[in-house]
Structures are given as C-alpha cells and as structure tokens.
Amino acid sequence: MKVRTYLGFLVIAGLLAAAGCSSSSPPPTTTTGPGGQQVTVSLVAQGLGFDKSSISVPAGASVTINFNNKDTGIPHNFALYTSGSASGTASGPLFVGPTINGPATISYTFTAPSQPGTYFFRCDTHPTTMTGSFIVT
Numbered sequence: 001m002k003v004r005t006y007l008g009f010l011v012i013a014g015l016l017a018a019a020g021c022s023s024s025s026p027p028p029t030t031t032t033g034p035g036g037q038q039v040t041v042s043l044v045a046q047g048l049g050f051d052k053s054s055i056s057v058p059a060g061a062s063v064t065i066n067f068n069n070k071d072t073g074i075p076h077n078f079a080l081y082t083s084g085s086a087s088g089t090a091s092g093p094l095f096v097g098p099t100i101n102g103p104a105t106i107s108y109t110f111t112a113p114s115q116p117g118t119y120f121f122r123c124d125t126h127p128t129t130m131t132g133s134f135i136v137t
C-alpha cells in the first residue's frame, strides 16, 4: 500500500516534468514561408553611379531589380557578391546580371541569400565607383 502510493507519485511527477519541459522550450522555428517573399527594387545607374548605396531585402526573398541605365553609351550591370570592399574587390559571386549599354532598362530576378547579413553589390564595369551594401534581414 505504501509502496504503491509512492510509485503513483513518481509517475505523476514524471508527467509534470515532461509537460513542463515541452512547454518551456519549444523547438526552434525559422519563419521563412514556402516560396519566400516577393520584393521589387528599382535601381538607377546614372553619371557613373547608382542612385542607392544600400538595398535591403528579407532572407530568401524572390528579388526583382528593375535596372535603369541612363548613361548613354556606357555599359552597367548589377552583380551580387558574398562580400566586397569599397575598392570594388569582391568574392563569391551570387548573381551577375547581364551588362546593358545605356540608355536601356532590364529586370534582374534572383533569390536573396537565406542567411541574413551584409552582402555586397557593384557594377562589374565600374567596380571601384559603383558599389553598395546588399542587406539581407
């Protein structure tokens, strides 16, 4: 009788501990929906420069860059790298858009990195003067 009561207590205590554990530490979840988000960014190249020094998008988003090269007779593009410097040195091309001669427009579409962080974009024709930060949130 006495032993039976003690065992019952142990079972109840075990159940409480298990319930408490599962409710206090839920499994980690990443909130990237299926297909990700859709983001459209406009980027103008004019006077050998971009109109933006930084572009910010959600991680894993489907990104469309509506690129407008307004420089007559001058080729520009948009290219995304894992990292780079103000002198234009870049590593790890993630996306390289076709170069177009201005005046012209083009739409670049690619998937943003799934890892948040600060990446690097530039015009490959003018890698020291046309650069910016590509921020993934």
Ligand SMILES: [Cu+2]
Residues within 6 Å of the ligand: 045, 048, 075, 076, 077, 123, 124, 125, 126, 130
């Ligand atoms: Cu350029």
